[in-house]
Structures are given as C-alpha cells and as structure tokens.
Amino acid sequence: MEAWVFDLDGVLVDSEPVWEEVRRAFVAGHGGTWQPDTQSRLMGMSTPEWASYLHELGVALPPGEIARQVVARMAERYREHVPLMPHAQETVRRLAGRHALGLASSSPRALIDVVLDAADLAGCFAATVSTEEVARGKPAPDGYLEAASRLGVEPRSCVAVEDSSNGLRSAHTAGMRVVAVPHPRYPPAPDALALASAVVRDLGSLTSDLFG
Incomplete structure (x- = not known):
C-alpha cells in the first residue's frame, strides 16, 4: 500500500x-x-x-x-482539551515514517486545523480533506477520492482507517482497503463493519505491513 x-x-x-x-x-x-x-x-x-x-x-x-x-x-x-484516541500520536508518526498519509474528515476545515495543530500532527499529513471541500459527505466516496487525488495515488493503493458506518461505506465505495477501529460507544452497523478488510481494537494495532 x-x-x-x-x-x-x-x-x-x-x-x-x-x-x-x-x-x-x-x-x-x-x-x-x-x-x-x-x-x-x-x-x-x-x-x-x-x-x-x-x-x-x-x-x-x-x-x-x-x-x-x-x-x-x-x-x-x-x-x-483535544481528546486524542489511545495511541493516536505514536501511530500516525510511526506510519508517516514509511508511507504518505492523508486525512478525509467530515469535520469543517477550521476544526481539522485546530486538532492537528494542537496534537502536533499537522506535519505528518501530506493531504487533508474536509467534506466541506467536496460535493458530498460520507457515505459518498468524495472525500476519500479527493484525498487520494491530492496524495497523487490511486484509491486502490490506499488503506483507509475508519470507525463509523458512514465512513466505512465511504472508503469502501472509493475502492480503498479499509481497516475498522470500532468506537466502543458508537459501534458501526454490522453490514458496514463487514466491508472492512481488517478490524483492530485500537490504533496501536495498526502496522505498515497489515496488508503486505
């Protein structure tokens, strides 16, 4: 990938x-x-x-x-306070050392920038996309397709990391391999979770060789 x-x-x-x-x-x-x-x-x-x-x-x-x-x-x-998920900073920095990273978020641009700056992660991402910047939000694939375009890679060469039903559907429809990290309080629907190529408990379980 x-x-x-x-x-x-x-x-x-x-x-x-x-x-x-x-x-x-x-x-x-x-x-x-x-x-x-x-x-x-x-x-x-x-x-x-x-x-x-x-x-x-x-x-x-x-x-x-x-x-x-x-x-x-x-x-x-x-x-x-920015409530980061467990292992968020270490995982992003680790993967950024080996792969191009993008972000496809439903949050408005202003909040994306506030979070990434506060977490000291902005420099890890080569491309970030807010669904404000595309025609349709998730579950449409627009945000993920735009992220791949800005990264200069084909969607099929990307791994998407998602938690929600709409997000899983969006990334899958875009043609990406999808890793689900289900949120314990807001788990995705079973049919959406079934679209994931892999399911992990937390971000610490993500590795660059997950798909070879």
Whole structure:
C-alpha cells in the first residue's frame, strides 16, 4: 500500500461524545427534538448536511447559522482539551515514517486545523480533506477520492482507517482497503463493519505491513 488515509472523528480524536454533547444541547436550547437515531445519522455527514438535519429537527435558525454556532462551540471545547484516541500520536508518526498519509474528515476545515495543530500532527499529513471541500459527505466516496487525488495515488493503493458506518461505506465505495477501529460507544452497523478488510481494537494495532 502506498498511502494511508485516516478519518479524524472517532479514529484520531475521541470527538463523537463531544459532538453529541454540543449538538444535543444546541438542539434542546433552540426548540428542536433530538431523536433516538440522531447521533448515528449525524456521524459522517458534512457540515451543510448536519446543519440542515438539525434544522429539520426543529432548530429555528438557518442551517448556515446553526453550523457557525455549533462549530464555534466545538472549537472552544478543543482549545480547552483535544481528546486524542489511545495511541493516536505514536501511530500516525510511526506510519508517516514509511508511507504518505492523508486525512478525509467530515469535520469543517477550521476544526481539522485546530486538532492537528494542537496534537502536533499537522506535519505528518501530506493531504487533508474536509467534506466541506467536496460535493458530498460520507457515505459518498468524495472525500476519500479527493484525498487520494491530492496524495497523487490511486484509491486502490490506499488503506483507509475508519470507525463509523458512514465512513466505512465511504472508503469502501472509493475502492480503498479499509481497516475498522470500532468506537466502543458508537459501534458501526454490522453490514458496514463487514466491508472492512481488517478490524483492530485500537490504533496501536495498526502496522505498515497489515496488508503486505
């Protein structure tokens, strides 16, 4: 494999609990109703997609304003503390020594930059893509295809590292080999997990020779 392409939320950063807390409170504070499947549906959506979805839940603000306020709250939380997943820094740095690394994230560009800078990992990635920068969010393959293009490699020569149902579907549809690192609190659906070529318990289990 020529390159590895990481997801951010739930893979490098334990951000899904933070996203859920921030967005759930925002919906409740603006007259909306959080549904039982809301968090699972939100995972992998691009910023315009999830902002529109929160508007559909009854938030009485335009989607653009919803996105602005929620992202601002997330950035504030990250400036206080970036909750890195176990082994995130050591694994990224280890793989960066042998392969080109990319990142394909559903987070907005502003949050990607805040996290990578705070974690001192920005220099490890040759290409980073926010789904703000492509036509469709996950589970569409756009973000992973763009990451491969920016890395200058074919998708079939990439390994994607994902945790969510939408992310697994996105990377698989892009034609990449996929490693699943399921989040214990937000596990992927069985049909999505079945798309992975390998499943590991944590990032420390990732090795550059996983696929030969």
